[in-house]
Amino acid sequence: MAFTVTEAVGTGRPAPARPYETWDDARVVGAFLGGNPPAFTELVVRYQTRLLNFIYRTIGDRERAEDLVQEVFIRVHRHLHRFDQSKKFSTWVYTIASNLAKNELRNRSRNPLVLFQAIKTQWESDHRPVQFEDSSSRPDDLYRKRHLRELVEWSVAQLPEHHRVVFVLRELEGKSYEEIADITRCNLGTVKSRLNRARASFAAIIAPLLD
Amino acid sequence: MNCRSFRQHYSDFLDGLLDEPATALARRHLADCPACDRFDAAFRAGVGALRALPAVEPSHGFGARLARRLRREAATPALQQWSGAAGALLVVAVVGVTGWEYLTRADQPSRRPAAAGRRRGEAEVGGIRPAALRLGNDSTIRFGDPFHLIPAAADTQRALYATELRFDMPAAWAGR
Numbered sequence: 001m002a003f004t005v006t007e008a009v010g011t012g013r014p015a016p017a018r019p020y021e022t023w024d025d026a027r028v029v030g031a032f033l034g035g036n037p038p039a040f041t042e043l044v045v046r047y048q049t050r051l052l053n054f055i056y057r058t059i060g061d062r063e064r065a066e067d068l069v070q071e072v073f074i075r076v077h078r079h080l081h082r083f084d085q086s087k088k089f090s091t092w093v094y095t096i097a098s099n100l101a102k103n104e105l106r107n108r109s110r111n112p113l114v115l116f117q118a119i120k121t122q123w124e125s126d127h128r129p130v131q132f133e134d135s136s137s138r139p140d141d142l143y144r145k146r147h148l149r150e151l152v153e154w155s156v157a158q159l160p161e162h163h164r165v166v167f168v169l170r171e172l173e174g175k176s177y178e179e180i181a182d183i184t185r186c187n188l189g190t191v192k193s194r195l196n197r198a199r200a201s202f203a204a205i206i207a208p209l210l211d
Numbered sequence: 212m213n214c215r216s217f218r219q220h221y222s223d224f225l226d227g228l229l230d231e232p233a234t235a236l237a238r239r240h241l242a243d244c245p246a247c248d249r250f251d252a253a254f255r256a257g258v259g260a261l262r263a264l265p266a267v268e269p270s271h272g273f274g275a276r277l278a279r280r281l282r283r284e285a286a287t288p289a290l291q292q293w294s295g296a297a298g299a300l301l302v303v304a305v306v307g308v309t310g311w312e313y314l315t316r317a318d319q320p321s322r323r324p325a326a327a328g329r330r331r332g333e334a335e336v337g338g339i340r341p342a343a344l345r346l347g348n349d350s351t352i353r354f355g356d357p358f359h360l361i362p363a364a365a366d367t368q369r370a371l372y373a374t375e376l377r378f379d380m381p382a383a384w385a386g387r
């Protein structure tokens with residue numbers, strides 16, 4: 001996201017665009033805790049898109065994912081003073097996001113009305129006409145592209161919740177095994193076994209669909 | 212290496228965590244086994260497609276909404292927040308109890324005719340027909356339309372801790 005001119009709200013004074021942009025997370029966190037509120041803005045700018053994509057790919061609901069990202073930042077803001085600054089901020093923020101995503105998946109599986117809504121949304125997306133956004137592509141290419149997109153999204157959604165989180169963190173977020181272990185509060189062995197199972201399930205689910 | 216062993220070590224193989232002899236065995240198995248080759252090709256194609264999905268961006272107004280929530284959180288006195296949370300718990304408890312009562316009553320055949328007379332999706336709780344029920348998981352269900360399940364506004368979240376806050380919102384967040 002590009003920030004050009006910013007204004008310190010309520011003061012009318014112009015503020016420099018992303019003054020902490022070149023700082024690492026630890027310094028930005030330190031600046032915020034040291035009494036520089038704009039440093040929090042930098043943390044939001046840095047993580048909002050990453051967290052949105054992580055949560056969206058995990059729960060499969062774009063709108064709800066955005067609500068949960070908001071909740072992540074509220075919690076970060078609320079508890080940052082208790083954050084152990086010897087640890088990585090990104091691990092901590094992903095832990096909060098991952099817990100919220102897992103809770104959301106659990107609530108969904110328990111709430112028949114939410115499931116009903118998910119089925120309805122899926123039905124609507126399955127029956128909507130193909131959108132030809134790009135006139136240079138042939139309709140069958142576009143159809144195949146959209147179809148493939150839906151297949152992979154659907155395949156991820158079939159993974160059990162604790163496999164899905166690990167799978168998304170590894171395959172889409174590119175996190176190391178150690179980081180995933182820290183984020184999910186599991187030991188390395190559990191992460192490796194969940195990832196292997198998630199990958200095998202994903203391959204098994206998608207293989208017949210790609211034929 | 213057989214298929215079972217290949218798939219057991221597939222993750223390590225993908226991430227380059229197998230030692231050299233084991234990697235060579237896995238490669239040889241992949242070359243000789245059409246089933247595992249298909250498995251590997253499907254995985255790589257699927258993950259490739261997944262990674263090629265366009266990234267989603269926060270919607271316009273995301274930052275402004277967050278700034279509002281943070282300001283509201285800062286402005287809410289701690290006592291009020293706790294009483295708000297307690298009130299929310301009470302509402303959830305009352306709704307839970309009356310909802311349970313409704314559901315158990317609805318299961319009794321003798322109660323069915325009255326319920327069947329209403330439009331599909333309408334519910335009656337404790338003799339009152341509510342416009343909406345707020346659930347504990349931040350969702351509101353509007354009765355009368357079973358499809359109408361809307362996520363509650365993010366700003367209904369209650370802060371449990373008072374915080375001193377001055378949140379500077381970039382102009383780009385305030386709406387163009």
Ligand SMILES: [Zn+2]
Pocket residue numbers: 213214215217240244245246247248
């Ligand atoms: Zn094989």
